[in-house]
Amino acid sequence: MRFVDLDTAKRAEGMRLVLLKGAPSPWSQAAKAIVELKGIDALGVWMRAGDPEVTTWTGIPNAPVAMYRGEPSYSGWAEILNLAERLAPTPSLIPTDVERRIQMFGLANELLGQQGLVWNARLMAVDLGFQTRGQHGWALPAAEYLGSRYGYREGCGPDAAARFEAILGVLDARLLQGQRLTGPYYFGREMSALDIYSATVLDSLIPLPHDVCPLPAKTRAAFESRLDAIRPLVPESLLAHRDMMHEQHIPLPMDIGLGPQESSNP
Numbered sequence: 055m056r057f058v059d060l061d062t063a064k065r066a067e068g069m070r071l072v073l074l075k076g077a078p079s080p081w082s083q084a085a086k087a088i089v090e091l092k093g094i095d096a097l098g099v100w101m102r103a104g105d106p107e108v109t110t111w112t113g114i115p116n117a118p119v120a121m122y123r124g125e126p127s128y129s130g131w132a133e134i135l136n137l138a139e140r141l142a143p144t145p146s147l148i149p150t151d152v153e154r155r156i157q158m159f160g161l162a163n164e165l166l167g168q169q170g171l172v173w174n175a176r177l178m179a180v181d182l183g184f185q186t187r188g189q190h191g192w193a194l195p196a197a198e199y200l201g202s203r204y205g206y207r208e209g210c211g212p213d214a215a216a217r218f219e220a221i222l223g224v225l226d227a228r229l230l231q232g233q234r235l236t237g238p239y240y241f242g243r244e245m246s247a248l249d250i251y252s253a254t255v256l257d258s259l260i261p262l263p264h265d266v267c268p269l270p271a272k273t274r275a276a277f278e279s280r281l282d283a284i285r286p287l288v289p290e291s292l293l294a295h296r297d298m299m300h301e302q303h304i305p306l307p308m309d310i311g312l313g314p315q316e317s318s319n320p
Contacts, residue, residue: 055090057098057311064111067123069096069141071134072108074117075311077273078261080165080172080254085118085134087250087304092142100311131166132159135247147247154241158248161228161240164221165248165255171221174214175259176204179280181211190279193272219287225252226289238298245303253299256292257308259284266306270316 055071063070071089073082089096101108101117112119112127120128120137128137139148149155164170180201182191192200200206228240229252235242239249261267261277269277300306 055086055096055098057100060099060108060111063097063099063121066097069094069137070099070121071096072099072101072112072117072119072121073311075100075102076270076316078254078258078267078269078277078308078310079117080251080258081131082118083254083257083304083308083310084131084166084247084250085120086309087254088135088138088147088247091147091250091303092138092145094138094142131162131251145245147245147250149241149244149246154244154246157228158241158246161225162248162251164224165251169217171218172255172258173204174218174221175280175284176200177206177214178211178218178283179276180204180206181209181214182280182283184208185211190282192276196276215283215287218284222287222289222292226291229291229295238295249295249299250304252292253296253304256288256296260288260293262300262306262308266300267308267310268312268314269310270312 058066069089071085073079073086086098099108103117104115108117109115112121112129114127114129116129118129118134120134122128122137122141128134135147139146149158166172179191180197183194183197184201185191188194188197191197225240232238232240232242237243239245240252241248257267258277260281261269261274264274
């Protein structure tokens with residue numbers, strides 16, 4: 055993917071992908087990985103959260119957003135996946151078997167959708183931020199902002215943690231079933247978008263080291279302050295699967311649109 059400025063992207067007609075800058079967003083990183091794995095000729099645009107100029111163009115105050123010719127903007131993870139499948143059917147990342155396809159979309163929603171894994175992880179971090187007055191979890195300004203977006207209510211941390219752990223258990227069982235089919239993926243030998251989503255979500259929950267995931271110092275500190283609460287709940291199988299996906303399909307170092315001076319020191 056070739057990254058360009060906003061004016062260049064506006065003048066283009068093919069696939070353009072707006073991605074969140076400055077953080078390991080699982081939605082943005084997954085969209086980027088899908089487009090690159092499929093070899094789609096796309097232009098990328100980095101967007102800072104809340105950027106009014108990009109929002110005016112896409113009509114959506116968030117990222118990722120896929121733009122293609124005169125079609126409406128696509129922002130949901132499933133919308134972007136289906137657009138990519140239409141533009142480049144091979145290699146397909148959606149199972150042809152209907153039962154597996156239903157499982158894939160259902161589990162992907164448990165990762166990326168409302169009340170899913172990332173949603174509950176953020177509620178846990180918001181709750182931790184409020185409970186510790188910003189010493190752990192999200193700092194208070196971020197906790198207040200994210201709390202309003204994610205429906206935070208006082209004391210919801212334990213419920214969010216229970217949902218978080220339950221979803222991880224289902225993913226762990228599904229991955230074990232796939233590996234019993236003599237393959238490294240959730241559906242055995244058949245890689246799907248679920249494998250990509252799982253890896254990018256784990257990247258946002260348990261950040262990779264600085265040399266392969268350079269982050270701004272404050273961003274890394276915020277993410278790593280949650281590790282004591284999150285790390286014990288994540289099965290080793292999912293982390294090993296993430297490592298395999300990066301070794302074989304999602305190259306490192308991770309690109310989040312930052313220059314060398316914007317990232318933290320090792």
